[in-house]
Amino acid sequence: MDLNTVTSIARPRSRGQLPRWNSGDAWLAGGTWLFSEPQAHLTRLIDLADLRWPALTVTDSELLIAATCTVAELDALPCPPDWIAAPLINSCCRAFLASFKIWKTATVGGNLCLSLPAGPMISLTAALEGICTIWQPDGQRASVSVADFITGDQRNVLAEGDLLRGIAIPLAALRRRSAFRQISLTPVGRSAALLIGAVKDDGLLLTVTAATVRPIQLRFTAMPDASGLRDAILKAIPESLYHDDLHGKPAWRQQMTLRLAEEIRAELSVVRP
Template sequence: MDLNTINSVAHPRSRAQLPVWTAGDAWLAGGTWLFSEPQVHLTRLIDLTDLKWPALTIGDTKLSIAATCTIAQLDALACPADWLTAPLINHCCRAFLASFKIWKTATVGGNLCMSLPAGPMISLTSALDGVCTIWKADGTEHQISVADFVVGDQRNVLSSSDLLRQIDIPLAALRRRAAFRQISLTAVGRSAALLIGSIDSEGVLSLTVTASTVRPVKLSFPRIPGGGELREAILHHVPDSLYHDDVHGKSFWRKHMTLRLAEEIRAELSSAGRS
């Protein structure tokens, strides 16, 4: 869609060249949502592509994902053999309700910043203990976990001038055993519940609930719990008010599926631990 209120596009090549933020500005990365509907309040786009951030960087302790990394680039990442959770990357990329054209344009950062309950990059990065780095307008940086970055349906901690720079995933999280469950109301519909469980080397179970809830919910257990213990923990930590309700699934059904998928994850990880 043409944005006929835009009168200029800035092309910064470094952080120092980022223009002073003013009313009517918007960051432009993939633009798959930005160009999908009228944006009559906007007058200038700040194109982030000329910053040329490396899409993916594997360091000694973490995987850094640039906010401008596309879904296609993330899906194509050649993961080391000891990254036991690597299949989660492909699973979450395929949880998008999107064509291959969107894959090549839509960005990881854009998915987080949209903060939709069904955002699969939110699911992936929150489950893997991702940490967001945010560039502030005053030149400082702020770090916050992905689980705390998203605070509600299409709501996050960013102020208007803040820029999401990257998401860092600790390599230790990528080496955990993991299980993935996702369900949609229709065969190719938006995720109505997406749960990821993982176990670290000490036997600690982490369970992340997304899509069924308006924000990510993370639960941790010192060991794999029994079925009743897991159910009670979810009922306690995920109140009915957190379940999302829209045309893609009613809240009571999302709650039911959350409990069901969590038990499937618990059973799978328990079985894998005994084999």
């Protein structure tokens, strides 16, 4: 869609060249949502392409995902054998309600910043205990977990002029046994519930997304039994946090959350040699 109110495009090549943020500005990365509907309030786009951030960087302790990394680049990442949670990457990429053409343009950072409950990059990076780095307009930077970055349906912690730089995933999270469950009302529909569980320190880290307006994480120091897990979910997630739209009503999303969580618990309770 043409954005006919935009009168200028800035193309910074470094952080120092980022222009002063004004009302009517928008960051441009993949643009798959930005160009999908009218944006009559916009007058300038700040194109991030010339910053040329490396899409993916592996250090001794972290996988660094640039905000401008595309879904296709993340899906194609070659993962070492000890990253036993790596299948989560491919599963979450395929949870997009999008074609392969969108994969090549849509960015991980854009999915987080749009902050839709069903954003699968939110599900992935929250479950892997990702930490967001935010560039602030005064030259400072802030760090916040992905689970805390999202505050509600299409809401997050970004203030005016803040720029999501990237997400750091601890390699320890990629080396955990994990389980993935997702359900939609239709075979290729938007996720109505997407849950990821991981064995952490002999306990369970359960991340609930899509069913809720923001990511909810439950941490257990030991693997819970079925009733303990159910009670914890009912206590941690009130009805007001379940998302309500045409892709699923809150009562149904709650039941799917309870069902999928128990499937994850049962799978991860099996001790493998």
